[in-house]
Amino acid sequence: MTSTPGPVDQPQPAPGAVDPRPEAQPVASTPTVTADPAAGSPAGAVGTDPAGWPTSPPGGYPAPEPDRLTRFVLRLYERSPRWAVPLAAVGCVAAGMGYALLSNPTHADPDAAPTCLLKLTTGLDCPGCGGTRALWYVLHGDLPAAARHHFLFVFALPFLAYLFVAWAGNQAFGWRLPELRISSKVIGGFLAAWLAFSVLRNLPWAPFTALYV
Numbered sequence: 001m002t003s004t005p006g007p008v009d010q011p012q013p014a015p016g017a018v019d020p021r022p023e024a025q026p027v028a029s030t031p032t033v034t035a036d037p038a039a040g041s042p043a044g045a046v047g048t049d050p051a052g053w054p055t056s057p058p059g060g061y062p063a064p065e066p067d068r069l070t071r072f073v074l075r076l077y078e079r080s081p082r083w084a085v086p087l088a089a090v091g092c093v094a095a096g097m098g099y100a101l102l103s104n105p106t107h108a109d110p111d112a113a114p115t116c117l118l119k120l121t122t123g124l125d126c127p128g129c130g131g132t133r134a135l136w137y138v139l140h141g142d143l144p145a146a147a148r149h150h151f152l153f154v155f156a157l158p159f160l161a162y163l164f165v166a167w168a169g170n171q172a173f174g175w176r177l178p179e180l181r182i183s184s185k186v187i188g189g190f191l192a193a194w195l196a197f198s199v200l201r202n203l204p205w206a207p208f209t210a211l212y213v
Contacts (some may be wrong), residue, residue: 086168093164101139105132131213149213152194152207 066074077085130149137146138157142195147154162180169175201211 066213083172086172089164089168097135097139100132100135103132105136124202125198125213133213148210151211152190152197154189 020132067093116126116129117130118124128150131153134146134150134153137143137149138154159180159182166175166177166180169177197211200208203209
């Protein structure tokens with residue numbers, strides 16, 4: 001009588017050698033994807049990249065349907081001539097200048113409407129206090145008085161004017177003026193200087209009291 005060799009009796013491979021038996025080979029696990037017969041593609045919008053991470057859907061996410069107001073604004077923008085938007089911006093700037101000239105804020109009472117709520121309630125100058133008076137003095141050619149009321153506004157005004165003219169000229173007439181590049185560091189430095197100016201102008205000691213308006 002002969003007996004069938006069991007697992008213990010079968011020859012074992014040497015250390016470091018590959019076991020030729022099929023049942024000893026590791027089986028790689030693969031993700032199971034259920035096919036969608038109606039769409040002709042795997043069901044589910046999210047797949048996997050070669051590294052195994054989920055990827056975005058092939059067609060992307062559907063964009064939300066714009067509301068009526070958005071559709072109206074888009075249609076109006078598409079049908080309007082190219083000079084319409086710059087002309088509207090010029091009208092807004094002209095309205096602000098006209099208000100400054102007609103109201104004459106240099107002779108207005110401190111609580112005259114419209115007034116600054118922060119200054120009315122606390123007596124402190126806000127970061128924009130003095131800007132309208134500075135604009136009034138700029139329109140009358142008195143730059144020292146304008147800088148006295150809001151120095152940073154007078155400093156930034158030429159840059160703002162050039163940016164506006166370059167943008168409006170390009171939109172309306174296709175002008176290609178030299179581009180004024182302002183980095184994020186410059187913007188951050190200007191905001192920091194504006195914050196320091198807003199604090200210093202409220203200090204009750206000389207020479208900071210000269211900045212109070």
